[in-house]
Amino acid sequence: MAAAAESTGATEITRRLAAICGPSFARRAGAADEVAGRVARWVAVPGGPEAAAEVLRLAARHDLSVVPRGAGTKIDWGVPPGRVDILLDTGRLAGIGHQPAGAPVAEIGAGTPLRAVQATLERTGRRLPLDPPSPGATLGGVLAADEAGPLRHRHGTACEQLVGLRWLAADGELVGAGVGPTEPSAGAVPVGLDVGRLLCGSQGGLGVLVSATVRVQAAPASRIWVTRPVWTPLEVHDLVRAVLAARLDPAAVELDLPAAGAASPREESALAAARANHPSVAGRRAGAPRRGSGTLAVLLEGGPADVAERVDRLVALFEGEAAVDSAAPHWWRRYPFGPGDTALRVEMPTSDLHAAVYALRDAAGVPVPVRGSAGLGVVHTALPAAMPEERVAAVLAAVRGVLLARRGRCVVVAAPPAVRRAVDVWGEAAAIPRLRAAKDHLDPHRRLAPGRLPGGL
Known part of the structure; x- marks a missing residue:
């Protein structure tokens, strides 16, 4: 019955x-x-x-x-x-709101694929300065996961570019934050945009996104990638510091350190000796070609003459080891993890990026890939799918211990079910009190994605 x-x-x-x-x-x-x-x-x-x-x-x-x-x-x-x-x-909550030609912002339905938005704007010589790695991602999905790509270096995340937001609370009430060209808050209960930004990274746990109003800009006339081979995290640290100090106004500063290119302890020692005896080598790998090394890539955007001048300065800074291209490296806007891997996002001050990478590799006991925004100290890495959950837990504990003293954090982005059950996915989350208050207000009965937020909210 x-x-x-x-x-x-x-x-x-x-x-x-x-x-x-x-x-x-x-x-x-x-x-x-x-x-x-x-x-x-x-x-x-x-x-x-x-x-x-x-x-x-x-x-x-x-x-x-x-x-x-x-x-x-x-x-x-x-x-x-x-x-x-x-x-x-949300696939039918899609579309771009009508706007005057050249408007600096656009209201976009949450279910709209970003590549469709970019294709539409491209016809008028404009773009959204958003480039998340997920192919086919919708704007709502990017916001809900707080996902960002290389252009975050200059333009910030999608959340930081928000001008207005509309979403549905758990009881179906339409809530609006901010304003836009088509008044996205019309007919909605208005709140502050700071509340709306709490939905970024909430994975649907605070509301159902309806639309977002984000900044639009003219597409740059010239885009040039300057790449340089790198071997060790310490070398990356020195180069990134030099790039940022040179006032080149980069649109992105990205790093790719493949697991296969990781230097051995003996090679690390040789490089350290070379640096001590010959500081002018600026971190070059001693006594060996650059076979299998990683890559530091800098994207410069703007007018052709201005970009060309900055490219020349950057090539000189890289001391003849640079390559210049109008196309991105093959790994650009791609995560270093695959299905079944334990994917981690590591965030720390740029000055401590090398310490975090060394800590990660020491704790893992095996070479691991590292890729991401070296200019911001936000990178992703992957622990092998075959690594047992108790080993993953130990790696996380060791890395988080190092990051804690450096105002950093490590989050498990994705993992096999056994790993997710065995580890603390979020680690320290300072925003839990604000998230709890927002959850109590927008979803007091815990019906929206229950348990997806930090702290089990």
Whole structure:
């Protein structure tokens, strides 16, 4: 009898979701409809903000949890929610709001793929200064994961570029923060943009993003990448410091240190001796060619003459070991981890990046790849998929101990289920009190992605 009642209830929920979203846009979930390994019960694809609000009101009446999903490029990041009843697909909450030609901002639907936005803006010689590594990512997904690419160095993250934001609280109430060219807060309960920015990195745990108003700029006339081979983290430290001190106004300063190119302890000692005896070598690897080394890449953008002048200065700074190209390196905007790896994001002051990389490699006991924004001290790395969960936990503890004294942190971005169960994914999270207050206000009954936020919120 209980099973029959459950089946009847599930059928009724499916019928009501279909009435809200349309018969083709609501269904029972399948095996592929999961969030970090937690399988959903239903999938709903509302056609607009009001339909999305109706889905949330239906969930509230039946005490069902809701997890938003964009393109799903980062759906396995973080910790799994406690339960996923309704997977709310934002694919139909898409589009670019009408705006005057040359407007400095644009209102964009949360479900809009970034590459579609860039293609539309490109036709008028403009762009969003956003370049997250996830292919096919939506703007809402980028905000929900607080994802950033190389251009973060000059322009900041998507969250930092927000001018306005609209989202739905757990009870379906439309909330607006900031303003934009089409008044995105119209019809919404207004709050401060600082509250809206709490949704960045919340993975759907504070609200369902409807639209965001972000800055738009003219596309640069010239883009040039200057690369230089590097061998050790200490060498990277010295070069990054020199680049930043040279006032070259780089758009991005990125590092790629492959695991295969990691120097051995003997090579590290040889380099240290060379540096001590010949400071002018500026960190070159002693007595060996640069086979298998890593790469430091600097992107310069602007007018052709200005960029050419800065390129010449940078090549001189790199002492003849530079390569100049109008195309990005093959690893640019790509994460160093793959399926099954334990992916980590390490953040620390730029001056301590080398210490964090050394600590990571020492703790892991094996060479690990490091890639990311060396100019900001934000990099990603990967521990091998075969590494046991207890070993991963020990590596995390050692690295976090080093970072704690340097005002840094290490977050587990993605990991196999056994690792996620065995480790503290977030580590120290100073924002927990503010997140708890926001959760209590926007989702007091813990229906939105329960457990996805730091502290199990």
